[in-house]
């Protein structure tokens with residue numbers, strides 16, 4: 001990789017903070033998202049799940065056991081149950097060095113609703129920064145359309161369900177479920193959708209995507225083992241948003257292959273490698 005090549009590509013690759021700046025602060029908390037914004041990320045990534053009383057919250061796992069001091073499935077808990085939990089201390093226990101987030105329980109480390117995250121994005125955009133949000137629907141099949149319905153309802157409230165006619169959409173929807181993306185596309189055809197892949201199924205090896213998907217979201221493992229796949233995606237007219245790219249050699253490979261977005265737990269490090277800090 002020549003310096004000149006890196007200079008010519010660094011501004012075109014979008015850096016998306018995976019669950020916020022989740023290497024530095026507890027994932028999916030306001031602390032992690034504020035840190036990602038401070039670090040200069042172009043976009044934020046979040047996973048969304050429905051609570052028992054129908055709220056969309058930003059939690060990755062089916063259960064809250066790993067990332068909070070509580071137990072149980074998100075789908076079996078109400079928002080008020082989740083609000084009583086601490087989603088920050090687990091990270092404190094993992095890392096003995098002085099943390100970058102506020103370890104005192106409070107808004108920064110409590111459960112984050114999608115609504116609150118949308119407010120943060122709206123505030124940041126209103127301040128003149130074109131921050132974007134990539135929302136991943138988790139286990140949407142369990143809810144038979146309710147995740148997408150609630151999601152679109154919320155986006156509509158923020159006037160984000162239909163992208164502006166000019167410029168990039170502030171929001172994109174991602175999923176491992178083609179059905180979920182299809183529902184989104186049917187209801188809001190201009191909203192960008194990203195089909196996430198852990199492996200490439202034989203019928204998609206030529207770079208095609210399932211109906212309802214506009215952008216490809218291959219895992220880094222795919223990119224490492226099948227670098228030619230990115231070229232096939234590009235030839236088929238699709239952009240590639242790759243996850244989760246944390247190691248410098250993986251960032252380098254993504255630059256070489258000309259991917260359009262890097263989804264990372266370490267936005268600051270990736271931006272620096274792209275020559276943007």
Ligand code: G3P
Nearest residue numbers: 045047060136196243263
């Ligand atoms: O950004 C896509 C990536 O987040 C998918 O995997 O398990 O981290 O949600 P996961």
Ligand code: CA
Nearest residue numbers: 045046047136
């Ligand atoms: Ca995710």
